[in-house]
Every structure is written in C-alpha cells, then in structure tokens.
Amino acid sequence: MDKINSQTPLKKGAEASLFLADWHGRRVIVKARLPKRYRPAELDEKIRGYRTAHEPQLMHEAKKAGVPTPKIFLVDMKSAAITMEFVEGKQVKQLLGSMAAGERQALCFRIGELIGRLHGHGVIHGDLTTSNMILNGEGKIFLVDFGLGEKNAEVEARGVDLHLMKRALQSTHYETAAECFKHVLKGYSAVLGEEEAGKVSEKIREIERRGRYVSERREET
Amino acid sequence: MKPTAETLCLGVESTADDFGVGIATFNGEILANASSGYIPEEGGIHPREAARHHAEAADKVLNEALSKASVNPRDLTLIAFAQGPGLGPCLRTGATVARTLASYLDIPLVGVNHSVAHIEIGKLTTGATDPVTLYVSGGNTIVSAFDSGRYRVFGETLDIALGNCLDVFAREAGLKHRRGMPLGAALERLAADGEKLISLPYVVKGMDISLSGLLTAATTLLHKGDGRLEDLCYSLQEHAFSMVTEVTERALAHTEKKEVLLTGGVAANKRLQSMLSAIAKEHDAKLNVVPLQFATDNGAMIAWTGVLAYTHGLATPVAESFVKLRWRLEKVDVPWIR
Numbered sequence: 319m320d321k322i323n324s325q326t327p328l329k330k331g332a333e334a335s336l337f338l339a340d341w342h343g344r345r346v347i348v349k350a351r352l353p354k355r356y357r358p359a360e361l362d363e364k365i366r367g368y369r370t371a372h373e374p375q376l377m378h379e380a381k382k383a384g385v386p387t388p389k390i391f392l393v394d395m396k397s398a399a400i401t402m403e404f405v406e407g408k409q410v411k412q413l414l415g416s417m418a419a420g421e422r423q424a425l426c427f428r429i430g431e432l433i434g435r436l437h438g439h440g441v442i443h444g445d446l447t448t449s450n451m452i453l454n455g456e457g458k459i460f461l462v463d464f465g466l467g468e469k470n471a472e473v474e475a476r477g478v479d480l481h482l483m484k485r486a487l488q489s490t491h492y493e494t495a496a497e498c499f500k501h502v503l504k505g506y507s508a509v510l511g512e513e514e515a516g517k518v519s520e521k522i523r524e525i526e527r528r529g530r531y532v533s534e535r536r537e538e539t
Numbered sequence: 540m541k542p543t544a545e546t547l548c549l550g551v552e553s554t555a556d557d558f559g560v561g562i563a564t565f566n567g568e569i570l571a572n573a574s575s576g577y578i579p580e581e582g583g584i585h586p587r588e589a590a591r592h593h594a595e596a597a598d599k600v601l602n603e604a605l606s607k608a609s610v611n612p613r614d615l616t617l618i619a620f621a622q623g624p625g626l627g628p629c630l631r632t633g634a635t636v637a638r639t640l641a642s643y644l645d646i647p648l649v650g651v652n653h654s655v656a657h658i659e660i661g662k663l664t665t666g667a668t669d670p671v672t673l674y675v676s677g678g679n680t681i682v683s684a685f686d687s688g689r690y691r692v693f694g695e696t697l698d699i700a701l702g703n704c705l706d707v708f709a710r711e712a713g714l715k716h717r718r719g720m721p722l723g724a725a726l727e728r729l730a731a732d733g734e735k736l737i738s739l740p741y742v743v744k745g746m747d748i749s750l751s752g753l754l755t756a757a758t759t760l761l762h763k764g765d766g767r768l769e770d771l772c773y774s775l776q777e778h779a780f781s782m783v784t785e786v787t788e789r790a791l792a793h794t795e796k797k798e799v800l801l802t803g804g805v806a807a808n809k810r811l812q813s814m815l816s817a818i819a820k821e822h823d824a825k826l827n828v829v830p831l832q833f834a835t836d837n838g839a840m841i842a843w844t845g846v847l848a849y850t851h852g853l854a855t856p857v858a859e860s861f862v863k864l865r866w867r868l869e870k871v872d873v874p875w876i877r
Contacts, residue, residue: 330822332788356817357781360736445745449793466743478697482745488869489691528698 322348322392322401333369333465341401346391351398351465366398369465374400376441376464383439385432386460405462407454414448414491414498422494423501428459430505433480436461437518438510440471442479447486477521480506484522547610548617548849549640550842553633554625554653555678556584558593560604561839565616565846567663570608572832572839573600578716583706584677590628597636604838612644619845622650622855623863625678630862638857650855651844653836654679654868657829658690659847660840661802665827671796673787673815676803676836677702680783682746682790683868685876692869693793694746694786701779702805704750708775711758712768726772727808733773737766741778746789748782780811788818802829804836847875 325337325348337348351366353359370393377387392401410429414422429451436443443450444466452460468475483502487495507515546565552558552574559574577592579585605612620637623630634650641648658672671684671693680701682694699707702723709722714729716722739756742749757775760766791799799819805811812828819826833839848854851874 330792332785332792332818354781354785354817356784356814358736358777361741361777361781364738365741447745466745478744482747485692485747486745489686489693492687492689492691525697 322346333463338404339401341391344391345404346401347388347404349400349402367395370395370398370400372467373464376443376467376469377402379439379441379469380436380461380464383435383441385435386458387464388460388462405452405454405460407452407460409449410451410453410459411448411490413453414494419497422498425453425459426498426501427505427508430502430507431509432459432461432505433483433502434506434509434515437471437476437479437506438514440469442468442470442475444468444479444482446479446483448490473517473521476518477525480518481522481525545614546616547608547614548619548842548845549604549615550619550621550651550656550838550840550845551633551637551640552621552653552656552836552838552841553590553593553629553636554621554623555629555836556589557836558596558600558633559836559838559841560600561837561842562604562608562610562615563839563842563846565850567843567846569664569839569843570610571604572837573603573607574837575600576718578718582710583703584626586626586628589626590632593629593632597632600838601636612640615640615644615646617647617649617845617849618644619649619651619841619848620860621653621656621841622860623653623866625653625862625864627862627864630864634860634862638860642857647849647854648857648860649845649849649853650860650863651841651848652866652868652871653841654681654683655690655871655873656840656844657802657834658683658800659844660833660837661800661827661829663843664830664833665800667798667800667825667827669796670798670800670827671787671790671794671824672800672802673783674803675701675783675801675805675811677706679803680748680750681868682783682787684790684794684796685873686794688876689871689873690868692867693790694748697744697747697749698751699754701750701783702803704754704779705775705805707754708757708761708772712761712772721804723805723808727776727810729769730772730776730810732769733767733771735766735770735774736777737770737774739774739778741782743782743785746786748786750779750782753778753782776808776810780808780814783811784814784818787815788822791818791822791824797824799824799826800829801826802834804834806834807831847873851875 325339328336388403450463562571575596618641680696
C-alpha cells in the first residue's frame with residue numbers, strides 16, 4: 319500500500335501541522351489537520367472533515383484557472399491528512415521585505431493576476447496572505463492553503479477575499495502595504511477587466527466601512 | 540518627569556455603558572478604580588441615555604475614587620481620558636469631565652485610546668510583556684500583537700462584536716441584566732447545563748470572523764422553539780468561542796509570541812478561558828487572564844495608559860482634545876514600547 323516514510327515535522331501551524339516526508343521516492347508534504355481539543359469533538363470533526371475534503375477540490379479548480387498549486391497525491395479523510403507535492407521555494411512573506419521597489423511591485427502585480435484568475439473561475443481562496451504564496455526556483459508563484467476557501471462567484475465573496483489580502487499586507491508588511499495592494503489590484507484588474515475589478519474595489523470599500531472603528535468614511539490609501 | 544509614587548494620574552473612562560474613574564501612580568500602582576454602570580430598562584445601550592447616566596454619576600464616582608485613594612485633587616499631576624473609540628455622547632461626557640478637571644487644577648491632559656488601555660492594564664496586572672491579545676467585549680473583538688511601534692490588528696470581527704452577539708441572544712431569550720449578573724454571565728450559567736450541540740454557522744475568513752449569521756441562526760431556532768434554551772446557549776458559546784480561539788491560535792502561530800492575554804468583558808467567561816488555555820499550551824505560551832475589574836471598561840486602565848503616554852512625551856492640549864469615535868487600535872503610536 320501507499321507508504322509514507324520518514325515524516326519530519328516542518329511547521330506546526332494553527333490550522334494544520336506540516337510534515338516533510340518521502341513517498342515513493344518523492345519529497346512530499348503531509349498536511350494533517352490534527353484534532354483541536356478546545357472545541358467539541360463533533361464540531362471539530364465537522365470542521366476538519368469539511369476543510370480536508372474541500373481543499374484538494376479547490377486546488378484542482380485553481381489549476382484549471384491557471385493558478386499553480388501543489389499536486390495532490392493522497393487524501394486521507396480518516397486522519398484529515400492531505401499528501402501533496404513539496405514546492406521548493408520561498409514564502410512571499412520572507413521575500414517582500416528585502417525586494418527593491420520595482421521588483422516588489424512586479425511581484426504584487428503577478429499575485430493580483432493569480433487572484434484575478436481564481437476569482438474569474440469562481441474560486442475564493444479564503445486566506446490570502448503572503449505566507450500562503452510560494453515563489454519557486456523558476457519564478458512561478460504557487461498558492462497554498464485553500465482550507466478556508468469556497469466556490470463562489472459573488473462580488474461580496476471576492477471583496478472579502480481581497481480585503482483579507484489587504485489586511486494581511488497591513489499587519490505584516492505595513493511599510494509598503496498600500497503600494498503593494500495597489501499593484502495587486504492592478505494585476506487583478508488586468509485579468510478581470512476594469513469593470514469587474516471596479517465592482518470588487520467598490521465592495522472592498524463597503525466592507526471596510528462595515529468594519530469596527532474605521533477612521534471616518536474615507537478611503538485612506 | 541520621574542516616575543515616583545508621589546506623581547499621580549487620574550483617568551476617566553466613558554466610551555460605552557460604564558463611567559469609570561481610576562487613579563494610578565506613575566510607577567504603576569493602582570490606588571483606586573471606581574465605576575458606575577448604566578443598565579438600560581430594556582434593549583441595548585441608548586447612547587444619549589448612557590451619556591445622561593455618566594453626567595449624573597460623574598460627581599459620585601470621582602469622589603469615590605479620590606477618597607478610596609486618599610488623594611486630594613490638588614495632589615494630582617495628570618488627567619487622562621478615553622478619547623476613543625466609542626459612542627459619541629458617552630465619550631463627550633467623559634472628555635468634558637477630564638477637560639474641566641485639567642483646566643481647573645491647571646495640570647496637563649492626555650487623551651488615550653481605549654483599546655490600547657485594555658492591553659496596557661492587562662500587561663500591568665498580569666505581568667505579561669509581549670502578548671498576543673484577544674480583546675472581546677460588547678463593542679470589540681480584536682486579535683492584536685505589538686510589532687514595530689504599534690499594536691497591529693491580526694484578526695477582528697467583520698460585523699458584530701462577540702459580547703454583542705451573546706447579549707442580543709440573551710435578551711431575545713428573555714434574560715435580564717442585573718447588577719452583579721451581566722447578560723453574558725446569565726448565558727454562561729445556562730450554557731453550563733447544555734448537553735446537545737446544535738449545528739450553527741461557523742464562519743472564519745482568514746484571520747477574521749463573522750458572527751452575525753451565527754446570531755441570526757441561533758435567534759431563529761430560539762423563536763421557533765427548536766431545542767432547549769440551555770442547548771442553544773451552549774451551542775452558541777461553543778461555536779462563537781471556537782471561532783475566536785481559532786483566529787487567536789493563528790495569530791499565535793504567525794507571530795510566534797509566548798504569551799496570550801485575554802481581556803474585555805467576555806474574558807470573564809470560564810469556557811472561553813479554558814479554550815484559550817488549551818491553545819496557549821499547544822504553542823508553549825502562557826495564558827494571562829486579566830482580572831475582571833480591569834478586564835471590563837474601567838478608569839484605572841485609562842489612568843495607567845495616560846502615565847505611559849505622558850512620560851513618553853505625549854500630551855493633549857484642550858484645543859485638540861476632541862473625541863475620536865472611530866480611533867482604530869493600529870493607528871495609535873505606542874512609544875513606550877521598544
């Protein structure tokens with residue numbers, strides 16, 4: 319049977335633990351959603367099961383939209399674990415800070431294009447942060463962590479998705495957040511078209527105005 | 540100014556339903572923490588009614604704090620007040636009291652951010668130094684941590700606050716707010732007798748959560764008479780608390796900090812405490828729960844944060860002391876942290 323050898327812990331995230339392993343001579347990632355004892359078992363199983371089943375489906379949909387995601391090898395519903403390709407590269411989070419302005423803007427533009435393709439295909443990522451984007455040696459950007467995603471083509475869902483991207487930039491790359499997000503939107507607009515992108519931008523503003531204590535009713539960036 | 544036990548700051552809190560006055564020494568001793576809460580006849584907080592309560596209670600609460608601390612107003616060095624965020628009429632009432640005191644005593648005035656104050660008093664009273672903070676109250680649901688000069692917001696609610704969600708459900712279920720027994724406590728007591736987990740919406744979007752759908756679903760079941768009230772209270776708590784715990788854990792994993800600070804009125808809930816304790820353990824972090832009198836809105840937190848601000852060069856001339864209703868946590872410089 320399928321044997322996964324020599325699992326070594328790679329990262330203990332909040333949502334799942336990642337292990338680097340060997341599977342038929344390939345280096346793979348085993349993403350295991352371990353039980354969370356803080357919530358009731360019934361609720362925990364429901365959440366872990368749902369996310370484990372949906373994540374590979376959405377990754378597959380993303381590929382169809384032309385967005386690189388790791389190949390899926392195995393899905394084990396019983397232990398809520400997904401075995402997938404190990405993408406060798408660096409998280410965008412680690413790279414963004416040390417990049418020159420031009421390079422950074424180009425990267426953000428490309429990220430925007432990927433998000434545009436996803437949304438155009440009716441996929442919402444659900445957790446767009448720079449830690450969930452991996453730049454590999456060939457310069458390809460892979461999107462990972464679709465566990466909070468969904469199939470949805472509504473402007474509201476697209477708006478929330480991009481709002482989360484903006485928020486992630488603000489909390490982790492605060493110095494360049496405004497500029498980065500501007501270029502993400504440019505790339506997004508280049509794929510989806512001015513009109514669609516404009517609707518989503520307007521929605522982002524609406525979502526922000528809904529938020530707690532937004533400093534007056536104006537766009538700040 | 541050198542921090543000594545003789546230099547004193549009086550802080551005024553009035554962002555929502557509580558009017559509080561606290562007195563802190565410049566070296567971090569809390570001498571008094573008096574307050575008076577406005578309890579609506581029915582429904583939630585009516586801002587103007589709450590402000591009227593504050594205006595009427597100000598004199599009594601001020602005197603109570605001064606006599607508790609055995610301080611003569613002439614001994615005060617500094618007046619601090621919660622400048623925002625909060626309800627306009629309530630904020631203005633507190634600001635008026637603070638301006639009057641500062642002008643009359645001819646001492647400096649400093650406006651502080653209410654959310655920052657919650658974190659600072661939490662650190663002072665628990666000994667935490669650099670925590671991931673979960674601040675959950677009737678008006679706020681924020682996961683934050685310090686990074687490069689400011690408290691950054693990692694996660695928050697996209698719609699209503701956690702305390703608001705629980706309070707509205709409790710009121711819909713006919714529970715009453717009594718002195719010493721807030722709605723949340725009444726709900727917690729019922730939830731303790733819950734046995735069956737009823738499936739409700741669980742909405743986590745990235746690091747943010749959404750609670751309005753959960754509230755609507757729970758309220759709909761309540762009015763349909765579907766299920767025992769105890770089970771509904773239990774299920775509502777389990778879903779809502781699991782959501783905030785999940786995002787707090789994500790912030791903890793992301794920042795790799797070693798402390799969790801739980802504050803705000805909902806911090807009193809034992810079930811929420813136990814969930815956070817589980818994730819803290821999981822990440823080798825220490826959970827610090829802010830003692831209730833400093834976790835709910837209080838004047839002491841404003842006084843202490845005023846001390847921190849003033850001793851680091853901040854002051855608010857009366858002419859610039861207008862209130863800021865929507866003053867976000869991440870917009871505030873905190874020069875007292877390296």
